[in-house]
Amino acid sequence: MRPRCYISIQRVIVVLALLVIILQVFHIYLMMQQEDSPADIKGKTSSTSGKLMLQEIKNAYMLDSSGYYFIVPNILQGGGGGGGGKGFHSSVSPDIALATHTTSNNLQHLLQLSRRWQGLLSVSVLTHSHDAEYALQSILRLYECNKDIQQNVMFHLVFPVSSHKYISNIVHRDVNCENEQTMNTRDYENFEIGELQYPHNILRNLAMKMVTASFILVSDIDLLPSVNLSKSFQMDMINSKIVRNKNAYILPVFETGENKYIPSTKEELLTDKNVRPFYGNVCAKCQQFTNYKRWKNTRKSDKLEVAFSVEWQHPYEPFFIASKSSLPLYDERFKQYGYNRVSQICEMHIAGFNFSVLNNAFLVHKGYKVKNKFYSRKTSDHQENRQHYKNFIAELKSKYSDSTRKCEI
Template structure:
């Protein structure tokens, strides 16, 4: 073989090596890209799961801390709670209930818009102890302060206080955003010493395992459930300029706080628009499988597939129908939150809304089932409030509400409150003598 032949052969071998090395690099690049795609897909699935998860699948949101430090924090909070219960001296206007406002406050006051006259929206809600776990998802979805009144009594107090301590210690979103207020009957004052009975509370264990759940519904107790007293305490304890009164088993659409405050900023320059006398209506829905759509488009898709429907669609459609859901559905989807349209109040409409924190309080005579929310919305109407439906905002309730799924004394309680509502409407005529509006 001549010199030229050997040179040619060496050149071909080098070319072959370069070619094989190039193939190896290409395969390696494709493998890296494939791994990246797999990684991103996995992350998206995890994020979707987290965003659509209900309280039962919220364990990944729980803080995984040191058991000893958790116990020390729980014991510290327990001492604060028990000292306040022992020193309670504030009662409601009827003299029937003890009230402890801010029995536990958020860790980081100011971070989520808390503070006197802060330009933000506080979710205002109330609950019995057996629904407290709903705060996990609500606090994660809501980027603002939450004010919650918790009703308890001596037979329920240990469960209630332990639940508050566990949630406050183990969930950062609750610790940073939620203000707790405790209400209990004067003749049913808690007489428990939790300081010596807290060793089983640990953030390493899920809620249902570390605390024995109560099975009773709100109305299945001999003690009447004072909805409107609880609402008023949570409302008066809010420190922001606006409040959003909802039920604790509901979740608002994403970024509602930021988008709403931008709407307020734009509307402030409109001299013909009275922000302080407007109730901004947030259309409410029920979710069959407790998945929370991220935006209006996904909500409309879920509505089309019948996984979501308007709130009270089966149990009291007339109570929500004036929201004009079909009209809301047809509003053009924009990136900017705004008023879609205004509606007139009609009996027995009881929408969920955002309004000034100076909104009229709830009538505390209404207890148990029936007319407790509508009475306050009725007063807004008589007081001259306008009802403006927001175009993109919405609220989702956990599960479908169905007929026949109520407690036994529901009809009796509703009839009692119906009579009180008639009296209430007549009293509004005296309270607002110059108003041309009536309920």
């Protein structure tokens, strides 16, 4: 008589659970390999892009509203257009774009951002005399050595008028995509760039103005969006004609530890114990009106759609997608730390915008924001911008005299 074989149900469950864990770890590994993979163009490049870029800068004549900065749009642009403002020709749909801004030491974030976004990207870069050669070589290297960036990203430059002579004399150097970049640059924290004030809103406006997309997300370069966000918004919102002109579609924002995997889907985010709401340690009320708890508990859906609406209150400053044509520009008087984003959202509120939170979309910042990690002049700059904000609110009352909405500190 053959012996019977008994298999414990508990043992089967344990084996299956281990298999699931192994598959999840392998999936995360593959995602990290994909996002952090090296440049995909090899060898030395000697195209005319770099020469055209330098020629554009040499001929710079456009000033910002204060007359302090030169603005040079489209020094390099997607679709192989090079410099010269010859138009933007990307392989992806032009209906939605991401606009962002940076200094040279944060340009490396563009690699992951372009791969995660997979759509039109408009990037404004701030530089100055002693940083400019490194900044321009970094931009050229990103453009020449990465197909996604070459196809879908447009670069713009902002620098002080006082730096023009130095920058216009920079000599073109070819890029070798197989070699590491060896140039050195000053490693500055946040907005501490010597005497130069970081002009967030000049940079944002420039990046936003240069795209012809119908809808736009204005974000920071170190915020990664959930996977397929541009395509999902295109398919599920724009093509379905769900979107409205005066509606801001909010993306909940989170932050995670350094050197941690950045979740790409809502399912991954909800199970990641390293993730927490953005700015929770620095200014929790700046993001709390998103209602993270409600967002986490929204019903599961394969489509991107509006989960719920929220009321704007000061000092709420969400990141959002909105119709470019109805979006007020950022006030360029705000520089350095404080009120530079919330001033625009305050104007949107008074102008009659509604705010809706999307169900599956989000942004994640790599690294936790901590109060004592800000630059030395943060407090004084914040106080100065607070006074600018009070004046700004007074101006809005006159500009939107028929509005019943208020925007008080």
